[in-house]
Amino acid sequence: MQYDPMDLTVTVGGVYITGFSEDLAEWEKDEDSKTAKVGAQGDVITSKVNNPLATLTITLLSSSPQVAYLDKLAVTGEEVPVSVIYNGDPKESITSTRAFVKKPATRTYGNEAEDREYEIQMLDHTII
Numbered sequence: 001m002q003y004d005p006m007d008l009t010v011t012v013g014g015v016y017i018t019g020f021s022e023d024l025a026e027w028e029k030d031e032d033s034k035t036a037k038v039g040a041q042g043d044v045i046t047s048k049v050n051n052p053l054a055t056l057t058i059t060l061l062s063s064s065p066q067v068a069y070l071d072k073l074a075v076t077g078e079e080v081p082v083s084v085i086y087n088g089d090p091k092e093s094i095t096s097t098r099a100f101v102k103k104p105a106t107r108t109y110g111n112e113a114e115d116r117e118y119e120i121q122m123l124d125h126t127i128i
Helices: 068-078
Strands: 010-014 020-029 033-039 045-050 054-059 080-086 094-100 116-122
Touching: 010 068, 020 094, 033 068, 068 094, 080 116
Parallel strands: none
Antiparallel strands: 010 080, 020 054, 033 045, 054 116, 080 094, 094 116
16 A cells, blocks of 8 residues: 555635645544543433534645635635545545635745745534
8 A cells, every 4th residue: 555645636615725835634533422421430421412513724835726716715805615535545525515614824925935834713514
């Protein structure tokens, strides 16, 4: 088995994201799916957590053609579908029908070009 970053595809609002930096993308559920509570006598009860929120972080080069598009989504607050598909081995996909870009990327100007990092709040998600 061999990992190839070229097997990753990310779309936001139907737009293919290109110009990734070294870190590409990271997805994380915002809360645990289940919690456990232990009573004074050692009894344990579990609770299902119904929070569907997750965060997708994508890191782009400042020269990525999609920087302006993602900044515009952040400013308008428009909700869009998002998908992250890895076509390598093992195949994985994460999709959301409702997501928004939390804020425009931070700008840092120095002696070399800096990355643009975007956090996308997924209001629902499906993992396959």
